[in-house]
Amino acid sequence: MAAPIVTLATSADLPNLDADEAGLPDALRARGIEPRIAVWNDPNVDWSASDLTVVRSVRDYATDREAFLAWAGSVPRLLNQANLMEWNSDKHYLKELGERGLPVIPTTWLEADVEYSKHQIHTRFPAHGDFVVKPAVSSGGRGTGRYTATDAMSRADAIKHASHELRHGRSVMVQRYLSETDRSGELSIVYLNGLPAYSVEKKAMLHPRFRSVDEVQDEDVVTSSPASEQEFRWGEQIRSVLHKYISEKCGRDELLLYNRVDIVRGIREGESEFYVMEISLMDGSLYLSADPENLNKFADAIAVRAFW
Incomplete structure (x- = not known):
């Protein structure tokens, strides 16, 4: 053979x-x-x-x-x-999943087919705290910037950023920056062939003056380990909503070879335990070098499908 x-x-x-x-x-x-x-x-x-x-x-x-x-x-x-x-490949999927009950980071959408004045863009930014501006179609952190709502210069830069993306026909996401990200970083849960394989803790990538125009941004992995019971529970909640949506969209539940879910913990009373930042089914890193077992698990998952 x-x-x-x-x-x-x-x-x-x-x-x-x-x-x-x-x-x-x-x-x-x-x-x-x-x-x-x-x-x-x-x-x-x-x-x-x-x-x-x-x-x-x-x-x-x-x-x-x-x-x-x-x-x-x-x-x-x-x-x-x-x-x-x-x-x-278009992050409007977060809007769809949010409408299905998944806790996603609060997001305001600026659509490319609408002509916004600077004032209209300004009024769609948060009044307090930090926020992130990025295009709905992007990869590797390109076109992403973090800004401060109460700083006039920062807010002006955010308006320029959003205007630039919109002029080039790209819809824009405006997301509240969760302060917990700076304290505990981000968490990625990796699923292989529909099962939780491992999780990765990462340092926050977006420092207060972060702005990426063209270059892919490297992520700083802190630890990699099997998914904990709590992370497994969160992952299952996400997986359930995602696969139900996939089943409805495709007429059948497609078995994903890999699926990376990026989340940040919620800390305020009355908030969700976590918020989904991104779900990656295509180009996102699977952190195979963070632990030798991650590479072996992914190779095993591919082998299962190759010999299927």
């Missing part, structure tokens, strides 16, 4: 995958799989020659989302599935 061919899809600026995933080809080879790496928009790649294609370091998808989604729709046996990546 020939070894199944698994192609790992990446971007032109990461032709050998992200450094976090450098050990993945060898791990797959050790499991009887022939691994290949290919750039998603390379016209010379025959994607039908693979038994399975796994989307990984496609950090540039947001710069040409339509072309990326057209490519995804043309690839046989793609994981995660193309229709789910289309949904996940």
